[in-house]
Amino acid sequence: LDPGHAAAHANLGAALLDRRNPKLGATHLERALALDPSLSQAAYNLGTLKIGQRQWEAAARLFRQSLDAAPKQADAQYWLGNALMGMGDAVQARKAYQAALRIDSNLVQARWGNVMAQLPAIALLPQEQEESAAAFARELDKARTWFRTHRPSTGYQAVGSQQPFYLAYIEQDHRAVLREYGELSTSLMGAWARKVPVPAPAARREGKIRVGVVSAHIHNHSVWHAVLRGWVEHLDREQFTLEIFHVGEGRDAETEWAARQVARLHHGLGDWMAWAKAVSDGRFDVLIYPEIGMDATTVRLSALRLARVQLASWGHPVTTGLPTIDGYISAQAFEQEGSQDHYNEPLLALPRLGCSYRAYGTRPRPVDLAALGVAPGDRILLCAGNSFKYAPRDDQLYVEIARRCQPCKLLFFSAPGDLKAKLLQDRLRQVFAAADMDFDASVRFVPWLAQEQFFGLLQQAHVFLDSPGFSGFNTAMQAVECDTPIVAWEGRFMRGRFASGILGELGMTEWIAASHAGYADLVLALCDTSTNARVRQQLRERKARLFDDKATVDALATQLRGLAQGS
CATH class of the missing domain: 3.40.50.2000 (Glycogen Phosphorylase B;)
Structure with a gap:
């Protein structure tokens, strides 16, 4: 490799990223850009790497550098929008998504991103936050009309590319707008499923009830500790066969513990399509999604019909709006009279806190105040x-x-x-x-x-x-x-x-x-x-x-039995 050959460094850097060697790949891409800042593809490739590392400012700078050299890149504008959302700049993110659509009106991810970018992470004024929910609803309606009119074959690629995560942080009733979001998501994913085709869910078989759990957070994470760990530990294996689909990347001691508790823990299967096949092939009586709304793969899978009964829970504590979800597992301590009105799904409120939460038992270390x-x-x-x-x-x-x-x-x-x-x-x-x-x-x-x-x-x-x-x-x-x-x-x-x-x-x-x-x-x-x-x-x-409220898991087991057996 000629040390002064910018294009060679750029090509090698791209090849190393493809071979999952991000550290060395970044080194060559940075060298390429130092030699020739006008290499738009090198800047773009390095920007996508920074996105994966959540280095939002660096990513935005690189996408702008790429666009300076080659302005007609819809993908670069789209990823610039994602970087700006990571920075908390929803206003500029919307401009980037809209610029992407002016270049390529069929870039469905940018159209989806523009809808989600109506919701700022940090609103500066109360009025801005309140109005953002209405803006989200308006743009969602426009997107729904566009998808129904144009029916792009790539429509399913929009789902999960971004999510209305910040909507839950606005204290309003979002049931109606999330129902529209959920219906559009399942419509787009359903079109993909019919082409594949995804087989219909299996009928109930004799023997233990087969339960699948799909989550990106089977590791030291708030969703795992709050909602899921106690269920995994205490669900009766005489009645249930439990498999976990860990669709996230992180793996730690909690992941290894989980793997020892269940019949099988699936991890590292590839893209969401591979996950969809694996879950469908599992022929589960019940699928549980401890959270829907924080992870792209989870959102895509939950918008498909992969089991006869599919449930969500409060890892992301707001109604999913998905017609493919048949119940929402919550807790009596968190709900009140009339709470069902806040959910599109039937509400399944377990006793007390609804979980068997294990105390950390961590020995405190005083902080230098x-x-x-x-x-x-x-x-x-x-x-x-x-x-x-x-x-x-x-x-x-x-x-x-x-x-x-x-x-x-x-x-x-x-x-x-x-x-x-x-x-x-x-x-x-x-x-x-x-x-x-x-x-x-x-x-x-x-x-x-x-x-x-x-x-x-x-x-x-x-x-x-x-x-x-x-x-x-x-x-x-x-x-x-x-x-x-x-x-x-x-x-x-x-x-x-x-x-x-x-x-x-x-x-x-x-x-x-x-x-x-x-x-x-x-x-x-x-x-x-x-x-x-x-x-x-x-x-x-x-x-x-x-702590360690095993009776709540018994109550969950009763719910699962009734749903699996159709009662």
Whole structure:
């Protein structure tokens, strides 16, 4: 290889990416671009690699470099849109998707992306977030009309290419619009299935009930710990044969544990079409999708009819809208009278928390608070949700908490280079400034911590603050495990009722708020030393009832038997 031959480096880099050698491939692509920045394909190839590594800014820069050299690339505009969405810039992402469609109106992934890009990860104003749901509905209707009019043979390629993930973080009833989304998704996937063709689901056979589980999160992940692990551990193998389809890439000690518990764990089968065949060939009585809406392969498979009975659960806690899903597994602690009205699927609410959650048992390691910018005497108030959980309508709540609980530090979390967290931080800073409050005196954005450090910080914290509108189940359960007092918000929908449901099961409903003023009152009350100590003691005495609830798995087994046998 001539060290100064740019095209040769570019070709070798592309070949190495095809051979799954991304590190060396990136080295040659970077060398090619250093020698000749106008090599559009090299910039494009390196950009797609950065997308896979979630290096959004670098990816966007490379796609723009590729487009500078060769402007008429619909695919480059599409991937630029994806990179911009990763950065949290929905406005510019929409422009990129629309530019792609001007070049190639049949690029269905760009058309799909433009619909999903109506939903910003971090809205800057309450009105923007509220209007984004309506914009999503309008653009979805336009896309549905286009697909029905043009009937592209590649329509199925749109499904799962992007997903309406951020819709769930808007506290509105999305049942109707998600039904339209689900019907369009199943229509597009159904057209593919009829061509293949995908065989009809098998009839029930004698013997054990065959249950398949499809998830991208069979590893150390919130969906695994919250929803699935206890089911895998305790579902009666005398009645059920259980197979897992781990469609994600990650594999760790939890994956290996899962493999030992089930009849078979499938992993690394290839693209979604290979997965569809494997699941169909399994001839399952019931398929369970612990989450639908966070992974492309899972969305595509769940939009197909691969088993006679197909169920979703609350790993992504909002109705799927898919006609191919026959029931939604939730929990009584998270639902209320009339909750069925929020779901397109029949609601199957298991007792209590609906899961057999295992305590981590992690030994806490205290955190150097000074290194986090916490001063001696500060009340530590943990805000442990992802940045997109915090809606702009609630920003004033944190101003009020900071005002009333001084001296304090509200601790939010972010990763290095997390642009969405930066958007949240900037938005909060402006709200604090408008209220004539010193943001830096009361708020810190700190790095995500390892498990033992997070447990240490939970023990050092005065209060764990539930995020209104979209609660955090795993973080709230970890707070309970560490005896950290919680102030919860009881939302309108299941996704806003995790922490309040947990407190309800503990008989501690006095710490559930229904207004901003009431929430701030409860946080201030827990800043009192004697009150805080009393609540910690209550948590120590009562928390065992939340863990290892095998009876909920027995209730799941009863539901599965009835569905599999058609009763």
